[in-house]
Structures are given as structure tokens and as C-alpha cells.
Amino acid sequence: MFAIPRRHPSRQVQVASLLVGGGAPIVVQSMNSRPALDIEGNLQELEELKKAGCELSRLAIPTKESLKAFEEIVSRSPLPIVADIHFDYRLALAALERGAAALRLNPGNIRNQEGLAEVAKMAKRKQVPIRVGVNAGSLDKRIIAEEGGVNAKSMLRSAREALGFFEALDFDDLCISMKASHGPLLIAANALIAEACHYPIHLGLTEAGTKEKGAVRSAAALAPLLYAGIGDTIRISLTADPVEEVHVAYDILQALGLRDHGARLVSCPGCGRTEVDIRPMAARVEDYIRTIREPLTIAVMGCPVNGPGEAREADYGLAGGRNEYLLFAKGKILHKVKEEEAFGALVQLIEEGLEDESEE
Ligand code: SF4
Numbered sequence: 001m002f003a004i005p006r007r008h009p010s011r012q013v014q015v016a017s018l019l020v021g022g023g024a025p026i027v028v029q030s031m032n033s034r035p036a037l038d039i040e041g042n043l044q045e046l047e048e049l050k051k052a053g054c055e056l057s058r059l060a061i062p063t064k065e066s067l068k069a070f071e072e073i074v075s076r077s078p079l080p081i082v083a084d085i086h087f088d089y090r091l092a093l094a095a096l097e098r099g100a101a102a103l104r105l106n107p108g109n110i111r112n113q114e115g116l117a118e119v120a121k122m123a124k125r126k127q128v129p130i131r132v133g134v135n136a137g138s139l140d141k142r143i144i145a146e147e148g149g150v151n152a153k154s155m156l157r158s159a160r161e162a163l164g165f166f167e168a169l170d171f172d173d174l175c176i177s178m179k180a181s182h183g184p185l186l187i188a189a190n191a192l193i194a195e196a197c198h199y200p201i202h203l204g205l206t207e208a209g210t211k212e213k214g215a216v217r218s219a220a221a222l223a224p225l226l227y228a229g230i231g232d233t234i235r236i237s238l239t240a241d242p243v244e245e246v247h248v249a250y251d252i253l254q255a256l257g258l259r260d261h262g263a264r265l266v267s268c269p270g271c272g273r274t275e276v277d278i279r280p281m282a283a284r285v286e287d288y289i290r291t292i293r294e295p296l297t298i299a300v301m302g303c304p305v306n307g308p309g310e311a312r313e314a315d316y317g318l319a320g321g322r323n324e325y326l327l328f329a330k331g332k333i334l335h336k337v338k339e340e341e342a343f344g345a346l347v348q349l350i351e352e353g354l355e356d357e358s359e360e
Pocket residue numbers: 268269270271272273274301302303304305306307310
């Protein structure tokens with residue numbers, strides 16, 4: 001009844017060794033937050049992104065002075081890097097020469113068609129895909145006027161013109177993104193492009209906001225599309241450490257049954273039956289399990305009455321009693337533990353379980 005959605009069929013592109021579209025797992029990407037000239041800072045950020053599960057990152061190249069640093073970052077990066085180019089096609093050519101795994105170009109910002117044709121020619125020679133990144137905030141004025149404003153139709157028109165431009169040059173190693181900061185516009189525009197083309201679709205709500213609000217807004221806007229099978233790669237744009245973007249992306253995909261990415265927490269809200277301080281415990285456990293890549297379910301429940309039963313699908317869990325917790329595994333109570341020792345006991349139980357699994 002609630003089957004995992006059939007994915008919108010798209011052709012597959014290859015970004016370095018990473019497959020995007022064509023039924024490949026939905027790729028989680030982010031964007032470096034530091035200036036390109038900060039080589040060591042960017043490399044450290046990339047290591048942290050990779051550790052969190054990020055598969056692809058984008059780096060802005062605003063000036064030609066950034067190019068040498070970009071080259072060094074690419075050569076030492078643990079992740080493939082997408083070069084983000086605005087305004088100047090010559091920066092795109094230089095980024096291709098310096099090892100970009102993909103290009104992201106905004107058709108509203110690069111108007112030199114001869115220059116773009118040169119970019120397509122070089123990208124084809126180097127087998128580097130180009131993402132056409134349409135953004136509701138930077139549509140061509142002509143298109144806005146002709147389509148009656150900034151709307152899903154004007155975004156579709158912008159995408160079609162840009163994709164058509166590359167197709168006319170016999171270049172089809174393309175991805176498309178239709179980004180907006182307004183959820184309904186994002187959903188409508190992506191539904192239209194999914195019907196209109198077979199290129200892999202990159203999803204993201206732009207200017208989503210800070211860590212918590214941005215996560216909620218992104219989840220609300222992306223979930224209807226993902227559940228309709230639309231989207232081959234996602235980025236959650238947060239005003240926060242980019243590592244948070246990766247955690248939120250996986251949380252959304254995991255909640256929809258689209259990707260497994262390690263352990264997940266189930267926890268109850270607590271109520272009049274709760275006699276332990278459940279909120280800090282749930283937060284502490286959630287923080288701890290971020291490092292676990294096995295698909296475990298860990299429960300933190302407020303009471304023994306409903307706790308182990310309601311969380312019976314959990315591999316390991318805690319259920320609160322009076323200033324103590326019951327430690328349980330797969331619905332079975334193991335033993336009591338003092339409240340202040342419960343976190344350590346749960347961690348020990350999980351780690352012993354993981355060790356046993358790795359020995360089997
Ligand atoms: S599991 Fe227990 S403490 Fe948690 S909400 Fe349900 S009844 Fe309340």
C-alpha cells in the first residue's frame with residue numbers, strides 16, 4: 001500500500017566515478033562555504049562533509065584568481081567537485097582545464113552563446129557533465145515578461161531554452177535543477193521539468209533558512225517530489241555548517257524510505273507518565289548515533305508502560321522508569337540502569353552488538 005515510489009526515469013550521467021540518475025541511489029550533495037582561496041579550510045570542510053556521507057560538493061569560482069586554488073583543492077579533495085560559475089564562460093573553461101568533475105551554470109547569468117558553445121565543446125571532450133541551474137531569482141527578464149512573471153512556466157521556459165541550446169550543439173551530458181525559495185513554486189516547476197525531459201534532476205529549496213526552519217521547509221518542499229519519484233540528487237541549503245545539510249538530506253531520504261544511511265532514533269515526546277529527563281537523553285543519543293553507519297533503530301522512550309512495546313522494532317533502547325531506565329533490545333527488557341548511567345549502558349550495548357555483527 002505504501003510502496004517506495006517508482007523513480008521518474010532519467011538518463012544517467014557520471015560525475016567522476018559517481019553515477020547520477022538512471023536509477024542510481026539519490027546523490028546527496030552540499031556546497032563548500034569558504035572562499036576558494038582558503039585551500040586548507042576547504043579541504044578540511046570536504047573531509048568533514050565526506051565523513052557525514054556527502055557524495056559531491058560544489059565550489060564557487062567567482063574570479064580568475066580563484067582558479068589556481070580550485071585546481072589544488074580538486075587535486076587533493078576526497079569528493080568530486082562541481083565548479084559553480086556565474087557570468088563568465090572563461091571561468092568555466094578554466095575550471096574544466098583544472099579538473100572540475102562537473103559544471104553548474106546558470107542560464108540566466110551567462111549570455112555569451114559563443115562562449116557557452118566553447119564550454120560545451122570542452123566539456124564533451126573531457127566527458128564532464130553540466131548542470132543547468134535555473135533559479136527563480138535570476139530568470140531572464142525577457143522570459144519573465146513573456147511568461148507573465150516568475151512562475152513555474154517561466155522556469156520551465158528558461159530550462160528548455162538552455163537545454164535546447166546544448167542539445168543543438170549535440171551535448172546531452174546534462175543535469176537540470178529548478179530552484180526556488182517558495183515551496184509550491186519549487187514543486188510545480190520540478191513537476192513540469194520531470195514531464196518535459198529525461199535528464200537527471202537536482203532538487204533543492206534555495207534560501208531555506210537556518211538549521212531547524214530550513215530543514216523543515218526543505219523537507220516539506222522536497223518530500224512531495226521525492227515521493228512522486230522526482231529527484232536524482234539533492235542539496236539542502238541551510239544557513240549553517242554544510243555538514244548539517246548532509247544530515248538533513250539523509251534524514252529526509254531515510255524518512256521516505258529512499259536511502260538508508262545509518263542509525264535512526266525513535267523517541268516519544270514524554271508525558272505525565274515520564275519520570276526521567278527524556279529530552280537531553282534523546283538529544284545525546286541522537287548526537288551519538290550520527291556516527292553509526294549500520295541501519296539500526298535506537299529508541300528512547302519515556303516510560304516502561306508503552307516504551308518497549310511501542311518501540312518494539314528498535315534494535316536497542318531505553319525506557320524511562322522512576323529516576324532509572326530499562327535497557328531493552330528488540331522489544332525484550334534486559335535490565336534496569338540508573339538514570340545517570342543509562343547513556344553509557346546503551347552505548348556499550350550498541351557497540352557490543354556492532355562488534356558481534358562484524359565478527360559474524
Ligand atoms: S511512551 Fe510512555 S512516556 Fe512516552 S508518550 Fe507514550 S505513554 Fe508517555
